[in-house]
Amino acid sequence: MTAHAHPVVLGQNQYGKAENRVVKVTRDGDTHRLKDLNVSVSLSGDMAEVHYSGDNANVLPTDTTKNTVFAFAKKHGIESAEAFGLLLARHFVDSRQPIHRARIRIEEYTWERLEGSGHSFARTGRETRTAQITYDGRAPEVLTGLKDLTVMNTTDSEFWGFVKDPYTTLPEDRDRILATSVSSWWRHAWTGGEADTPDWDASYDGARAHLLRAFADTYSLSLQQTLYAMGSRVIENRPEIDEIRFSMPNKHHFRVDLEPFGMANEAADGAVYLAADRPYGLIEATVLRAGAEARIPVDLTNL
Amino acid sequence: MTAHAHPVVLGQNQYGKAENRVVKVTRDGDTHRLKDLNVSVSLSGDMAEVHYSGDNANVLPTDTTKNTVFAFAKKHGIESAEAFGLLLARHFVDSRQPIHRARIRIEEYTWERLEGSGHSFARTGRETRTAQITYDGRAPEVLTGLKDLTVMNTTDSEFWGFVKDPYTTLPEDRDRILATSVSSWWRHAWTGGEADTPDWDASYDGARAHLLRAFADTYSLSLQQTLYAMGSRVIENRPEIDEIRFSMPNKHHFRVDLEPFGMANEAADGAVYLAADRPYGLIEATVLRAGAEARIPVDLTNL
Amino acid sequence: MTAHAHPVVLGQNQYGKAENRVVKVTRDGDTHRLKDLNVSVSLSGDMAEVHYSGDNANVLPTDTTKNTVFAFAKKHGIESAEAFGLLLARHFVDSRQPIHRARIRIEEYTWERLEGSGHSFARTGRETRTAQITYDGRAPEVLTGLKDLTVMNTTDSEFWGFVKDPYTTLPEDRDRILATSVSSWWRHAWTGGEADTPDWDASYDGARAHLLRAFADTYSLSLQQTLYAMGSRVIENRPEIDEIRFSMPNKHHFRVDLEPFGMANEAADGAVYLAADRPYGLIEATVLRAGAEARIPVDLTNL
Amino acid sequence: MTAHAHPVVLGQNQYGKAENRVVKVTRDGDTHRLKDLNVSVSLSGDMAEVHYSGDNANVLPTDTTKNTVFAFAKKHGIESAEAFGLLLARHFVDSRQPIHRARIRIEEYTWERLEGSGHSFARTGRETRTAQITYDGRAPEVLTGLKDLTVMNTTDSEFWGFVKDPYTTLPEDRDRILATSVSSWWRHAWTGGEADTPDWDASYDGARAHLLRAFADTYSLSLQQTLYAMGSRVIENRPEIDEIRFSMPNKHHFRVDLEPFGMANEAADGAVYLAADRPYGLIEATVLRAGAEARIPVDLTNL
Known part of the structure; x- marks a missing residue:
């Protein structure tokens, strides 16, 4: 093997914006509903060049992934952590050719409505619900936890x-x-x-x-x-x-x-x-x- | 008094064992009850000498205050954080002459019984209940929070x-x-x-x-x-x-x-x-x- | 005054923006210096009405106190936590009549220059330096810790x-x-x-x-x-x-x-x-x- | 396929005592040295039965793995996190037939000697050094971090x-x-x-x-x-x-x-x-x- 020009190579890599704290309120007259998520985006694909030379031509900024989380929460609502994560994962992979795989991790915090109120809530403090949605352009994998x-x-x-x-x-x-x-x-x-x-x-x-x-x-x-x-x-x-x-x-x-x-x-x-x-x-x-x-x-x- | 023998003096001081994590189970047949507290003891009084010279003659060890918390939980049970703190505060002040004041701080964590079970519980994760009981040998002061x-x-x-x-x-x-x-x-x-x-x-x-x-x-x-x-x-x-x-x-x-x-x-x-x-x-x-x-x-x- | 019109009264109160994380870089050619502070502002004064009725006429928004922290860091630099806190405390009390007292609390995190570099630093992780500056229009009090x-x-x-x-x-x-x-x-x-x-x-x-x-x-x-x-x-x-x-x-x-x-x-x-x-x-x-x-x-x- | 006696099977499993906080002092006359580690032990092997029926015949208690950490620190000293982890990993695998693999994870906290003192130290608060030692009876793998x-x-x-x-x-x-x-x-x-x-x-x-x-x-x-x-x-x-x-x-x-x-x-x-x-x-x-x-x-x- 002649051609190992370089003795060092890049292995698995991924990047994105972590811990986007998004709260979506839905109003049904005076009765409001609440989704409170912590969404972390991680993308990988054709990203060697940014590591080798700092050329960002294939890099969708992490700031953009953050914007997408908030925009999608408005556009599509948040039916569940899993459904929301699927929308995001498919969007990143399907819309940007150099992105081959997206992994969305979500924590969900639960609130309970205060008795007799339509828009007042208390954090339950029970367990945190988690979800991980991975999509590589073919089959999504969904973990819940x-x-x-x-x-x-x-x-x-x-x-x-x-x-x-x-x-x-x-x-x-x-x-x-x-x-x-x-x-x-x-x-x-x-x-x-x-x-x-x-x-x-x-x-x-x-x-x-x-x-x-x-x-x-x-x-x-x-x-x-x-x-x-x-x-x-x-x-x-x-x-x-x-x-x-x-x-x-x-x-x-x-x-x-x-x-x-x-x-x-x-x-x-x-x-x-x-x-x-x-x-x-x-x-x-x-x-x-x-x-x-x-x-x-x-x-x-x-x- | 003419002479400031020493240019430095001791001011307010207090000591004790903090964060004693005590859990008391009470069994009523197959139905159990649970108290889960974090108890911090703080004592003050005639304690100048231990600061000036390290003479511990007036010092009840913090380890002893810890033992007392656990022994009292068994001896008296834990009716409420406030009642338990009062017992402890009075004990320290009334039983040891050099101790003039006791302050007991308590955090209480709540558990809820799992449906259909007598002895299985889940932490609710709701707010932490707090109490502070202070006793100086005369009138106790109770803060709850x-x-x-x-x-x-x-x-x-x-x-x-x-x-x-x-x-x-x-x-x-x-x-x-x-x-x-x-x-x-x-x-x-x-x-x-x-x-x-x-x-x-x-x-x-x-x-x-x-x-x-x-x-x-x-x-x-x-x-x-x-x-x-x-x-x-x-x-x-x-x-x-x-x-x-x-x-x-x-x-x-x-x-x-x-x-x-x-x-x-x-x-x-x-x-x-x-x-x-x-x-x-x-x-x-x-x-x-x-x-x-x-x-x-x-x-x-x-x- | 005969009549306790109301059986409930407002006691001590204070408000402001907490934990403003401000980093100020100073450049001396290629040699940079760094101040990294966490600044918390707390104001009190003629604030009864906002508590009783929600009338904000005397309320300088906490958002404004945040802006002031960042603007002052640029305008005056940060010589030390204490000097910076004194500037802020005096500003709030001297510039707004209803504000009678300002308390500024600061945490400072220390960085050390990496050897041989003018602009690369590592957090030391040693103790956190703290300061509290209180000003009531007369004499400031400075605690360091x-x-x-x-x-x-x-x-x-x-x-x-x-x-x-x-x-x-x-x-x-x-x-x-x-x-x-x-x-x-x-x-x-x-x-x-x-x-x-x-x-x-x-x-x-x-x-x-x-x-x-x-x-x-x-x-x-x-x-x-x-x-x-x-x-x-x-x-x-x-x-x-x-x-x-x-x-x-x-x-x-x-x-x-x-x-x-x-x-x-x-x-x-x-x-x-x-x-x-x-x-x-x-x-x-x-x-x-x-x-x-x-x-x-x-x-x-x-x- | 007749013989899926059970539709559920056990997969990868591991157990042990986590976060053993061990401090070892070495005295060289009046000059002391200090190793401060957080050691987590994780063992796996022939452990199906304890999962299926609660039969502990193959289970070395996690309490024993804790004792071993402290005893080995005395017996062998702590030369480095890696060397100490290797000793532990080999011990567990080589001494207990049902244990096929040991993974030791260690965090190390660094202290620096106070100037002019032989036995007084301050935590540096710099990064935490980590190590993971895995041994399966053949070749150890050492990660440092x-x-x-x-x-x-x-x-x-x-x-x-x-x-x-x-x-x-x-x-x-x-x-x-x-x-x-x-x-x-x-x-x-x-x-x-x-x-x-x-x-x-x-x-x-x-x-x-x-x-x-x-x-x-x-x-x-x-x-x-x-x-x-x-x-x-x-x-x-x-x-x-x-x-x-x-x-x-x-x-x-x-x-x-x-x-x-x-x-x-x-x-x-x-x-x-x-x-x-x-x-x-x-x-x-x-x-x-x-x-x-x-x-x-x-x-x-x-x-």
Whole structure:
């Protein structure tokens, strides 16, 4: 091979405007509705030259991608994060020849209407709903997810029968608190057909309900077991979802030793716990429909 | 006294263990209840010597104040943040002669039971409830409050008729979004009598409801007007509260200019807004029952 | 005055634009200098009407206060945070009759020039320098401070001889790590005279150096002793400073018990520590020049 | 196909204790040295059963992985993040048959000795050094990196010649501020030989110096060009590094329009800028040695 003129090459690259905070109000007489999104655009394609020489001839400015987000919110409204992301992804790829792939990531914050009011809202502060829409000119891929869904079981959790090596000091526990903050992404089987487009909101509500139900109903011998129960319940009950991945910290609640003060502190009697910050167990896994391909990246966190 | 033996003197000082994360579970058969607090202890009194020479003879270790928080949670349960803080404050002052004053600050995080479950919970993520209990051996002072209560009116807010100086460029607005994240402390009139102890939880729920109601019902010409409406409604309707202070950022939602793209973006039609981070207006004020003394510190934030 | 027409009254109030992130570049040929500030404006005065009725006739918009910050940075440059804050505070009070008091709070982020370059910089990430300038039309008050100055002594710290009550379990320690993240405000004696204006930058550098020197040189029997040593050293060596207040968390580094693994872990041999997050001791105190009035608020944190 | 006993299967999974905050002091007489790490352990292998049934027979508790981190810090010391991570990764895989792969992620915080002191230190607050060590029983892979390295060029940056589509409003700029906060991971060519083990600290210092040098020296027509210059300079000058990936937000500094106040604000004269938070451009790319395989994951951030 003669011609490696240069010993260094450019690999995968992408760019765009991140964290466009767009709020769309819809008025139906005195009753208003609200969509509150954080939209991040990432584009890739024929972009070698800008890296090598700074020639921007193929570069749609990130500022333009921002403008497009706001203009599209007005032009098309925001039906759901997924539908909005699809519009944006298709626009960038279909309208600019050098752009071969667009990835739109969206966080959605939910508000609830104050009782008796048409236009007053409070942030619920529940989990953040997430979506990632990728489009390469052929088939779109849609991931939906959530983060910061913090849940706790105050009983029906044990942990014993584990490996004891020379560094093991943890006592077995037959009645512990199990708490976690669920981060999850799930992949829709849908690949772009008009007819069979999922009802994104109904799908989200359904998946979320199954996650919570499985968390509550599982008598847990390990957080891994609970995670798998949550994932398999979603896969079994939501045919539109082929794959789901979780990153679930074990938010440790340590039963405090009160013996030095002459007090028992048994779980069965209602105990006092110390909610710890760090370190924490971190359990991560993918659950798949049999035969489905694993496509969700392994790392949902930067840890 | 002739001689300033030393040109430097010790002023106000306080110490204790901050951010004790205590979770107390109560079991009523299969139905569990949950209190989740972050408790910070601050003590002061006859503590000059430890500053001057490092003599710890009067110092109850901060580690001991931590132990006391957990032991008291077991011994007395946690009826409410305020009742728990009172127990702690009185204990420290009444049991250790050199401690003249205790201040307990508490954050409370709320969980809601998952439907159909006795022991499964999700963090609501709503506002954080706060309490500060101060006791000096005579009369306790109880402040209750909240933070991160994020609310928005999508209409019924105007801003015009303001001062124009040479640096004023802001256009008047007859239909804007008004959004804020309420931080508030309110002071209870109660000074320690057994008989007239407020029902702390009922009082919190009542005050919170009035804040939200006033936010929703006020046709606003300025965030200051809304703030005052919120405060006066609490004072008028909650006789147990004498004083309330607010720190309310104006979470700006700027109507995006879409004219360059040939689109109108009028509020009346349902508009698209950019939710901005910084800078932000910050409106702070105290509202008092006539004749009451202002005792809540002016600065709720560190800005 | 007979009649409390209204049972509710307005107390202390203030408003303005917070967190204006202003960066000023100065060019001296190819050598550039950089000031990077976060400026928060807070105004008060004759503002009752805007609270009661929403009448903005006395209200200079927070947007205007923002514009003023940026315009003044161009017009006057930014010599130091304190000098810039004084210009702003005097402007607001002297130019608008209804404004009786201005408080300017500033955070300053430091950058260092990359070696061999005139215009390339890296954020140092050291402590944040802070300033608060208050002006009421008569005498300005200037506080300077810092936060997030994280320091550690790996020896020369003991803790023993403390009170043992029934909740005390902490063992005495003759060789522990002492680490803290210093937050401090200090008050300048200066009250506005042209002639005796302090050199703000030299004063900051001097105070900072004394804080660090005292932290390093003090053989510590308690964090309170170290705090007082830091404060008294500043007061003794910087005649322009009359008062200094500290909020210093005890960033606990717990020596890990390795006996279960057959290993000693003595401080004298170089030990392994667990750096803990919460809870933490929190030590706060004011140190004053004898005869000076304590004017710095007691609460530097929101805990 | 008869035998899909179950329609749901387990995919990739991993677990361990995250964010073990370990501080190791080494004493050389009165001169102490300090290593301050945040270590996250992630293990995978023969772990299906714990997910399916909660059987923990193959599960080394995350608590044990935490103990191992602290015990190894004492037993072996911490020469560098990379060397320490290699020890841990090999231990877990080589000592427990069901564990097939270990990934150790480390953040390192740097402290600098206070002048004239042997045991007093201040956190530098510069960038965080990172490392990821993966071991599967055959060849280890070592990534080194950094995050939060915030840099700025106050001139020698232009942006023009870009695509104009119907949503483009950005004016061209011939003299702008270019600022970013560099996150980067680079991959070492080394695959485990004793003899050719890199000097990890020297390699880090070298790579960091080249990144900064390239940032400062590049006259930039786009952030992509600067990124590529940084990456290619590392690849060209550090033969031990085969691949490097960057995630670089464009920390926008907008030149403020002061014309309404009758002032010019030209870059050439030393201008005033607004440092913006969100949205921001985000530029990400990999740079490789020709012929090297791209193995660093594309997503360094969760956006």
